Amino acid sequence: MAGLELRQLRKSYGNVEVIKGVDLNIEHGEFVVFVGPSGCGKSTLLRMIAGLEDISGGELRIGGKVMNHVEPRDRSIAMVFQSYALYPHMTVYENVGFGLKLAKTPKDVRDQKIREAARILQMEHLLDRKPGQLSGGQRQRVAIGRAIVRQPEVFLFDEPLSNLDAALRVDTRMEIAKLHQNLGASMIYVTHDQVEAMVLADKIVVLDGGVVQQVGSPIELYQRPANLFVAGFIGSPKMNLLPVTVEAVSDGKVTISSKDLAATDIAANSSGISAGETVTLGVRPHALQISSSATLVGRVALVERLGNETNVNVELPTGGQLMAVLDGDQPLQIGHGIALGFDSSDAVIFDGEGQARHL
Numbered sequence: 322m323a324g325l326e327l328r329q330l331r332k333s334y335g336n337v338e339v340i341k342g343v344d345l346n347i348e349h350g351e352f353v354v355f356v357g358p359s360g361c362g363k364s365t366l367l368r369m370i371a372g373l374e375d376i377s378g379g380e381l382r383i384g385g386k387v388m389n390h391v392e393p394r395d396r397s398i399a400m401v402f403q404s405y406a407l408y409p410h411m412t413v414y415e416n417v418g419f420g421l422k423l424a425k426t427p428k429d430v431r432d433q434k435i436r437e438a439a440r441i442l443q444m445e446h447l448l449d450r451k452p453g454q455l456s457g458g459q460r461q462r463v464a465i466g467r468a469i470v471r472q473p474e475v476f477l478f479d480e481p482l483s484n485l486d487a488a489l490r491v492d493t494r495m496e497i498a499k500l501h502q503n504l505g506a507s508m509i510y511v512t513h514d515q516v517e518a519m520v521l522a523d524k525i526v527v528l529d530g531g532v533v534q535q536v537g538s539p540i541e542l543y544q545r546p547a548n549l550f551v552a553g554f555i556g557s558p559k560m561n562l563l564p565v566t567v568e569a570v571s572d573g574k575v576t577i578s579s580k581d582l583a584a585t586d587i588a589a590n591s592s593g594i595s596a597g598e599t600v601t602l603g604v605r606p607h608a609l610q611i612s613s614s615a616t617l618v619g620r621v622a623l624v625e626r627l628g629n630e631t632n633v634n635v636e637l638p639t640g641g642q643l644m645a646v647l648d649g650d651q652p653l654q655i656g657h658g659i660a661l662g663f664d665s666s667d668a669v670i671f672d673g674e675g676q677a678r679h680l
């Protein structure tokens with residue numbers, strides 16, 4: 322049973338700190354995804370857990386034991402990388418079993434583990450092939466097979482799908498989700514793709530600049546982003562963020578308006594916010610609807626008709642832009658006026674520091 326605890330984990334290269342005090346608990350069996358833009362420290366944090374990078378400060382525990390100075394092979398982990406680096410002259414069977422051979426695992430035990438991994442990954446018919454005779458997706462499965470035979474308590478994946486084409490990414494993503502259900506091991510998965518994070522994770526850790534911005538379930542992050550960074554990062558298309566002026570404040574409510582927006586009441590934690598201040602209104606594209614109450618009036622700048630829904634880019638009078646995703650097919654004309662409204666319970670206020678003011 323191996324849960325993980327990260328306490329104030331830090332990493333510096335020279336005098337540049339790239340992981341800035343990360344606290345995190347990962348329960349046994351949980352599927353955790355580290356997500357964030359390129360360069361935010363995802364791989365570094367994963368490699369620190371794997372033991373491939375020294376830890377500059379703080380404490381890492383796996384299964385309750387401090388692991389800061391334990392060798393990678395003694396951590397009960399297995400890592401799958403973006404570039405799967407298979408041995409080209411070996412068959413799939415030999416590639417999957419190579420680590421076991423090095424560890425001097427008896428031949429019959431090795432054989433049984435290789436065949437079991439091949440069964441789980443549905444690649445029994447590929448065991449005699451060499452990597453050159455496999456597709457990208459099949460090679461990635463071999464790399465995952467190499468991890469499975471080690472029977473680790475924790476699987477670490479660093480962007481394992483990014484070398485695959487779009488269709489294969491979706492298939493392999495589902496295979497990884499099934500693998501997690503079947504094996505019951507803890508998995509930590511790194512990606513810059515928020516959709517991958519949303520569909521795979523029990524728990525998402527959003528990182529930016531080596532700092533955890535928010536930890537939560539996919540739906541928590543979508544519905545209650547903690548700050549502007551998470552609001553803009555999670556969800557596709559991105560949440561609309563509009564600067565607005567505070568007209569009035571009462572307990573649990575803020576009244577806002579702008580040159581683009583008619584006065585609107587939004588339920589919010591209003592403590593410390595005062596009239597006249599500029600705050601940010603967040604509304605998801607899917608929360609906007611064509612409305613006669615005309616909270617927001619603009620001009621249709623771009624229309625994408627997908628059949629089941631219609632994406633509209635709207636230019637506001639002051640030059641700002643809005644994205645709306647409308648239900649069904651909406652034959653809108655570019656250049657025509659459009660009036661949009663939203664349910665105020667779908668809107669979020671972000672204060673001057675960019676912190677969300679959920680009630």
Ligand SMILES: Nc1ncnc2c1ncn2[C@@H]1O[C@H](COP(=O)(O)OP(=O)(O)O)[C@@H](O)[C@H]1O
Nearest residue numbers: 334337339357358359360361362363364365366
């Ligand atoms: N060996 C290294 N030496 C110096 N800086 C590094 C090294 N490895 C990574 N970095 C820096 O640490 C930061 C985080 O990198 P990384 O963890 O690879 O980001 P991510 O995986 O989120 O794209 C980046 O700014 C990167 O340039």
Ligand SMILES: [Mg+2]
Nearest residue numbers: 363364365479
């Ligand atoms: Mg990386």
